Amino acid sequence: MPTNLPPRTPRRRLPAAERRELIEQAAIALFAERGYHGTAIDEIARQAGITPPVLYDHFTSKAALHARLLERTRDELLAMWRQNLGGGGTLEEQLVRAFTAWAAYVQANPYAPRMFFRESTGVEDIKQAHGAIAADANGALAAIIGGLTGSGASADDGGVPATALAMTTEIIRGGLTELAIWWTDHPEIPAEAIVAIAMNTLWLGFERTIGGERWSPPTP
Amino acid sequence: MPTNLPPRTPRRRLPAAERRELIEQAAIALFAERGYHGTAIDEIARQAGITPPVLYDHFTSKAALHARLLERTRDELLAMWRQNLGGGGTLEEQLVRAFTAWAAYVQANPYAPRMFFRESTGVEDIKQAHGAIAADANGALAAIIGGLTGSGASADDGGVPATALAMTTEIIRGGLTELAIWWTDHPEIPAEAIVAIAMNTLWLGFERTIGGERWSPPTP
DNA sequence: TCGATTACCTAGTCACGAGTAGGATATACC
DNA sequence: GGTATATCCTACTCGTGACTAGGTAATCGA
Numbered sequence: 001m002p003t004n005l006p007p008r009t010p011r012r013r014l015p016a017a018e019r020r021e022l023i024e025q026a027a028i029a030l031f032a033e034r035g036y037h038g039t040a041i042d043e044i045a046r047q048a049g050i051t052p053p054v055l056y057d058h059f060t061s062k063a064a065l066h067a068r069l070l071e072r073t074r075d076e077l078l079a080m081w082r083q084n085l086g087g088g089g090t091l092e093e094q095l096v097r098a099f100t101a102w103a104a105y106v107q108a109n110p111y112a113p114r115m116f117f118r119e120s121t122g123v124e125d126i127k128q129a130h131g132a133i134a135a136d137a138n139g140a141l142a143a144i145i146g147g148l149t150g151s152g153a154s155a156d157d158g159g160v161p162a163t164a165l166a167m168t169t170e171i172i173r174g175g176l177t178e179l180a181i182w183w184t185d186h187p188e189i190p191a192e193a194i195v196a197i198a199m200n201t202l203w204l205g206f207e208r209t210i211g212g213e214r215w216s217p218p219t220p
Numbered sequence: 221m222p223t224n225l226p227p228r229t230p231r232r233r234l235p236a237a238e239r240r241e242l243i244e245q246a247a248i249a250l251f252a253e254r255g256y257h258g259t260a261i262d263e264i265a266r267q268a269g270i271t272p273p274v275l276y277d278h279f280t281s282k283a284a285l286h287a288r289l290l291e292r293t294r295d296e297l298l299a300m301w302r303q304n305l306g307g308g309g310t311l312e313e314q315l316v317r318a319f320t321a322w323a324a325y326v327q328a329n330p331y332a333p334r335m336f337f338r339e340s341t342g343v344e345d346i347k348q349a350h351g352a353i354a355a356d357a358n359g360a361l362a363a364i365i366g367g368l369t370g371s372g373a374s375a376d377d378g379g380v381p382a383t384a385l386a387m388t389t390e391i392i393r394g395g396l397t398e399l400a401i402w403w404t405d406h407p408e409i410p411a412e413a414i415v416a417i418a419m420n421t422l423w424l425g426f427e428r429t430i431g432g433e434r435w436s437p438p439t440p
Numbered sequence: 441t442c443g444a445t446t447a448c449c450t451a452g453t454c455a456c457g458a459g460t461a462g463g464a465t466a467t468a469c470c
Numbered sequence: 471g472g473t474a475t476a477t478c479c480t481a482c483t484c485g486t487g488a489c490t491a492g493g494t495a496a497t498c499g500a
Contacts, residue, residue: 013467035341038257040456053460057476119338122253181390201388277446
């Protein structure tokens with residue numbers, strides 16, 4: 001004698017790949033919105049149209065799912081950036097390309113900025129992944145504006161001092177992140193306007209810094 | 221017959237105000253480090269040298285404790301800013317004062333930037349509080365660089381268009397936030413260097429925007 | 441010195457969330 | 471059409487974390 005209650009509304013069955021994609025889409029939106037600890041597996045499953053056990057057919061744990069999302073969107077970010085960086089040209093041209101690539105990436109991955117650069121958990125693995133991604137982004141920026149490539153710990157090898165460069169990339173990354181998040185609340189703004197504002201606000205600033213020019217407090 | 225085990229190491233007793241302060245200090249550090257959901261009441265209590273029931277003698281709930289911290293640090297931020305804003309002078313002078321005030325505030329409240337502008341929870345009250353604080357900060361910046369005071373929703377009333385102004389303040393706030401967080405990992409950097417970098421990177425940028433000058437993509 | 445107060449504790453309750461066991465049924469393939 | 475496989479489910483377990491009931495002892499004022 002089966003222990004069944006009324007057999008429920010039979011849900012649409014999907015092939016594994018499609019269901020997995022739905023789960024990832026639901027998860028990235030919720031993680032970005034509520035953070036890692038604030039998001040329950042049950043919510044993700046519900047959003048993906050299933051129940052929790054199905055989710056565990058695709059991912060071994062909540063942490064693994066989150067790690068997979070971080071890895072995936074980071075790879076897309078790096079690929080996008082690699083495609084649009086290093087093409088030579090003036091500093092200004094390189095910057096415009098980088099900002100344009102960032103805007104395109106954000107349009108394709110609206111939840112990425114929140115997940116990467118805003119969330120704060122106590123889980124050590126996640127923190128390390130965040131740190132690595134931030135370092136990648138800073139490295140990409142440093143390669144443009146500082147003429148460096150890899151480790152930024154050396155003193156000043158012809159370009160901008162490493163510390164000043166690090167501070168500058170933090171400002172730029174933070175500014176671009178918040179601008180991107182603001183954009184998700186104002187989707188009517190075209191990507192060109194985003195790039196233009198970023199150039200207007202940030203461009204001349206580090207042009208100065210690179211040229212060795214410094215602002216200094218007025219000596220009274 | 222008492223049900224007691226060995227009576228434990230008798231802890232030092234503190235007056236209520238002091239214990240409350242210890243709890244708030246512990247809580248703000250942990251919330252900033254691990255986020256709201258990632259922080260357990262037991263951790264906060266342990267860090268403050270007590271057990272959870274004592275914490276509930278001072279705060280009615282975890283949410284109330286968190287709200288209290290947000291309120292407290294926001295008030296300090298606004299007070300600090302009010303003191304150092306609106307003093308007249310050139311735009312450059314006003315900006316330097318604002319950045320200097322921000323640096324002093326961050327030095328006194330190292331966890332504030334993470335708590336205010338980075339954490340993401342699903343709790344509606346907390347999200348609203350974050351939004352309100354961000355709006356306050358943006359308003360303060362807009363008052364300086366846009367010559368506006370209150371609602372920024374109007375079109376362009378003599379100054380910078382409201383939308384461009386909003387985007388610019390997002391970039392500046394994001395940049396200053398990330399710079400401040402970076403600073404907490406490099407406390408050897410003096411406040412003057414922080415202000416100088418912020419000026420170098422951001423100053424000329426919005427000077428341009430305000431002047432009505434615009435960067436525009438090269439027309440091929 | 442002796443209550444009264446206040447700070448603090450042990451030992452729980454209870455809800456919620458991650459993860460699992462085992463079984464049912466839609467779909468694909470022959 | 472009939473069988474095999476893959477998709478999905480119900481109904482749990484078990485740990486953790488917020489919060490509490492009720493009591494003990496240090497400290498303060500008289």
